[in-house]
Amino acid sequence: MTLEFNKQTTDELEALCKRYPKREAALLPALRLLEREFGSVSEEGMKLVARLIGVSPATVYGVVTFYTHYRRPTDGKFMLQVCATVPCALKGGVSLYKHLSGRLGITNGQTTPDGVVTLKKVECLANCDNAPCMQVNDWYYDRLTLPVVDGMIESMRAGTWKPVRMGYNIPKHKYEPVLLKHVLEKDSETIAHYLGRGGYKAAEKALTTLKPADVIDIVKKSGLRGRGGAGFPTGTKWSFVPQASPKPRYLVLNDDESEPGTFKDKMLTERDPHAIIEGAMIAAYAIGSHDIYWYLRGEFPLGAKIAQQAVDEAYARGFLGPNPCGTGYRLDITVHRGAGAYICGEETGLLSSLEGQRGNPKIKPPFPAVEGYFRCPTIVNNVATIASVPLIIANGPEWFRKWGTEKSPGTMIFSVSGHVERPGLFEAPLGIPLRELVFDLAGGVKGGRKLKAVVPGGISSGVLTPEEIDVKMDFDSLAAIKSMLGSAGVTVLDETVCMVDTLWNTLRFFHHESCGQCTPCREGTGWLEKILRRIENGHGRPEDLQLLLDICDGMVGRTICVLADAAAMPTRSIVTKFKAEFEAHIEKKRCPMKGAAAPQPATAGAH
């Protein structure tokens, strides 16, 4: 059977294709249209998209199978995606999954015989403060309990299920929020609300009174560093765009928030999208770009909807389009949804994905600022970085330096999850002690239990022991103790946590998210995961500890992108800092935190 799109979808696709420099770049959104019209991405559908986009069916199949988020024809009416990554696992995410699996009688990726439910164990949904969480089709469900999910299953089977939109919550604390100031206000995502609090004034100021070089200069002076993980100085990055290049320039907003333990971008996107749009206008103006792509991770359908509404509003009010602020400086924003791949948060992987390809990172140099999106100068900035820009322009660089340290100025939105009394987003000056963040702002370890470890910057960062938590939460202080601030996703682990299990979970994530390009990462992450599974299940051997470290040695700094490093850092730190726990697992032939050893799998040890 040959599929065809209806007229409306065809027109939509054509309009979409025009928003990209090349037709094939519209592949991911075209697949979303396919999903929308036919309910899933089928083989025939892929052939249709291949024909319409002008690539081969094999290429489309290659792209579809790289990502995890497309619905396949075999999937049920309801797609239950249960987060089982560390922050959720700490709050019972794995148990939730196991419960559902048992209740539905299906395992990961399977669909119930009645075709109602598909169950998937997925990686971090960026909702860690509301752990354990689950995504049902397009909808997030927070802080789930077993009775609640049981009720959901019943209603799905009965056909009475209706989506419920979760609310937002941010713990109050002693620091005055800057970026998060308005996010809990009603209608904060609307342009009316944004204009009411002085929105778009900074963009108007920049576009009408400042030269691009001046904007870059102000941002440089503010000392703003990227909030996405690497902490590279934003103004400096912008200044790398070759001024003489005749090629078009692009600004790409990285909203592919997927570092486990981080959930700040989702909040900004859903609750203050106009701050991002305004920041993007200023940034695009500064680098001489007219075309902005807002890349959201595939798991944020709500965010994508809100972002699109905000962009539409900004067009309607003339902030975007041919004549923003009466300057004639054309600005266009295209909201682009990813499809479920952590690696697309890496800027070159993101660009591959935005080009309609598998999200494989590219070799640097050249850096995207010089040759990025379709080989044109491209700046990729995290949305939280971008959202800071209007405030800096409006209030000046010195204002921004009121907070933070000399080298890490400003506030940072810390995402705190795990075993704390008050998980959530905490916007605080960079450089506050981790101890203050955990024990003061987040209310300390839940239930008064003892602290075992803290992951300071998303699970890619090396873990810290209770002795190390006096470290200041800024880029340089954490780097000095061989960890990193990263995206400031702080996950707190109490004394009940098994570090072997946690590391296994972490490696399951990296194994799953490796793109498969470089040998050390593709093979190393999987091998580490299997060894950790083995130790956790009581089948480890004493030599395994050295093997884990040996594998890490081969991974760090030896691949095209840093995903291998991101997997090796926590491994090295946990294996060395919690060595005794690993030894206990091996000696006792079981996890000391759990009961008896899991039965030896029939194939373990086989060649």
Added chain:
Amino acid sequence: MARVVIDGKSYEVDGRRNLLHACLSLKLDLPYFCWHPAMGSVGACRQCAVKQFKDDRDTAGRLVMACMTPAADGTRISIDDPEAKAFRASVIEWLMLNHPHDCPVCDEGGECHLQDMTVMTGHVVRRNRFPKRTYHNQDLGPFLTHEMNRCIQCYRCVRFYRDYAGGRDFDVFGAHDQVYFGRAEDGVLESEFSGNLVEVCPTGVFTDKTLARHYTRKWDLQWAPSICAHCGLGCNTSVAERGGMLRRVMNRVNPEVNGHFLCDRGRFGYERAQRVTEDPEKEKRTPEDSEKKGLSESSGSSGVKRFSEFSGSLCGLLIGIGSPRASMESNFALQTLVGKDHFYSGLSDLDASLVSLILDILRNGPARAASLQDVENADAVFILGEDVTNTAPRLALSLRQSVRQKALERIGKGGIPLWHDAAVREAMQDEHGPLFIATPYATRLDDVATAVWRAAPDDLARLGLAVAHEIDAEAPAVSGFRMPMNSMADALRDARRPIVVCGTSCGSVPLIQAAANVAWALRRQGRAADLCFTVPECNTMGAALLGGGRLGAAFEAEADTVIILENDLYGRAGAAQVDGFLGRVKHVVVLDHLRTRTTSKAHLVLPAATFAESSGTTVNNEGRAQRFFQVLPSREPVMASWRWISEMLVAAGRTGWASLDEVLAAMGDARIRAAAPPAAGQRIPRRPPRYSGRTAMAAHVSVHEAPPPPDPDSPLAFSMEGFSPEAPPPLTPFFWWPGWNSIQAAHKFADGPSGVRLIEPGQRGAFFREVPAPFTPRRGEWWVVPVHHIFGTEEQSAMAPAIVKRSVEPTLALRPEDASDLGVSTGGAVQCMLDERTYRFRVQLRPELPVGVAGLSLMGATKGVGLPCWMALRRA
């Protein structure tokens, strides 16, 4: 040149290369996977890590990937550095996590790059204790076996198939350590170059399915350097046998011709010759006398005796018909036997006139005959009339690279090293061309064309002439011609090394003249324009160079005896004409290894050796004389055609030749002789040092090792003894080096070109001035052009089992409008009278055909009908 220091020693290397390539060129051992000499670097496998030092004071150094590091002057590296070595061993350890330990049952075993690299890095102890992942394997058609479990994810297959060869039905799927290389669904690989995956894959994921049917380890094969016999390009191959059976064909690097790749016809077409050589009795390879007179069984001399009876009793005229698929030596031998005046070249009359025109153009005009390497480096190409993928397949692969040249030049200037494939392809995006394709019907290269135009051959010729005129006003103008492709002349003029591709397949003299005019006009404008003409068969050019009368004249000669050399006359002229001729001649003697309609009409058939059983020289489309060598000792009574003829000469009391060198000496062309060294000096073994079973092979007959069969025709020996490492390229039987058992060993061998160009350009400046009239369609009749098929058109490969599976049923291609006028649709049939016979063809609709033009598959019976021609068609 650049000076680099490797492990404390200073070396002079080519600074344009990367360090890995430089190290390999120095014959140093450095393991790698994802790099390929023709495809460059992507830096993904991380196997070629070395330690780089900033200067001589830097002792710490840092690990870099050699394939991603330029061999810049002053670079200091260490291959032996312990950290680098340990890392390289760990890469192998990772790759081995999921690689099955199935070497004993793997077809790649013993010639596996992964095995070699594993041994080289010293990884021996397995620390992995987990089950290995398994995959579904796909049925990819008759050429390749797919065994994905062995994959080490070097991505070379997809880079070759998709990026290099332009294939669209093969890709990489999945992610992390579950990446899969294959088709979206099971099915025949569409690319005409899929067989190269056998060599591109560093391990046993893609192996030769034809070899598997008669499998032998590489080390147990006896090899000979050969020249592909399946089209006019003369790609260099290594052919292999064991136990008297032809087993496989592999690529042999000739940088100026085929480089590292072959087409699937060239790689898999050998099985026809295999069938022929495998069982001489079944294949009736004994002298065959239709009258069964005085012919004892299977004796070579009896054949000659019988021939002598014919010729002894003969007072009348003896004529010889040569062959474009027989060697220079055999053609020359026949010419010598019958005398120049009674020798006919064996080409169809049309081909003879086309090829002699081509020869005239290449010899006397100012444009050179382009090699495939020249084509690959061309920065603008104009294809006139040829569907190269089907007429000269390997040329299509070169053309696919030529469309990158213009962009490469720009990128090279921008500072990106051209070996850096990842960066280059990024920088290039989809910039390509200029490549202009003007043909009667769509071709497989259209996807990379700047512009395409479909027209009847005469109109194509007018286009060519008009372009030539636009480039140089001195060339004749084409009045009333509207240029269909804009700025074509400008694009060609803007190029530095433009090439015009044309050939014989349209059967059009004006077209070839037009191609010459374009190239010459460019020459007059100071561009180094070359011409690349395709010719139908492996020695068409040689046959034309040797000369001889037209076939039509042979048919009219009052001959009593005709000797037909490796030629099926029914493919050269109409059946009625051939029937008449063969019926009239008293003694028809045919020398051939194929059973053809001609052999069935012969009075005496003498079994000739195939390319695998004989040595000789062919001349390719470029005019390059290249020698092929026998890999199988020919079995009594089979002999090389020239040997049969030599015996006839002796029987007639004249002087024969005892060796190929003697024939070559008699031919008297020093350049042809120089195509390969003579059979003198130290012998080069055809068998690798690892050859096994030497004393046991014939143990069921005798435990004594028989002396190897003599080979007076080459410096090669049918044994393991001799000296191979320094064999010059034309005499390199196989690529093997200690530690390098796979074909990747090629870099250990001299990488110079081989073969001798016989044709160099002249000075003549005058353009062809004749302009054909525009093509005028006729009512009820169509100008039917031949449609070539890579699998099926060429006679010697057409019957190879794997090729047969890829062959299509011959069809007649019609415009849909024309078909509906005739009242037929796809799958329906039309019929026409040709040569007093009624032919029936299945119809295929091709909307792109020009008005008044149809296309007919050129295979089997349609070869003799004399395409192109007018045909009146009606519904069958």
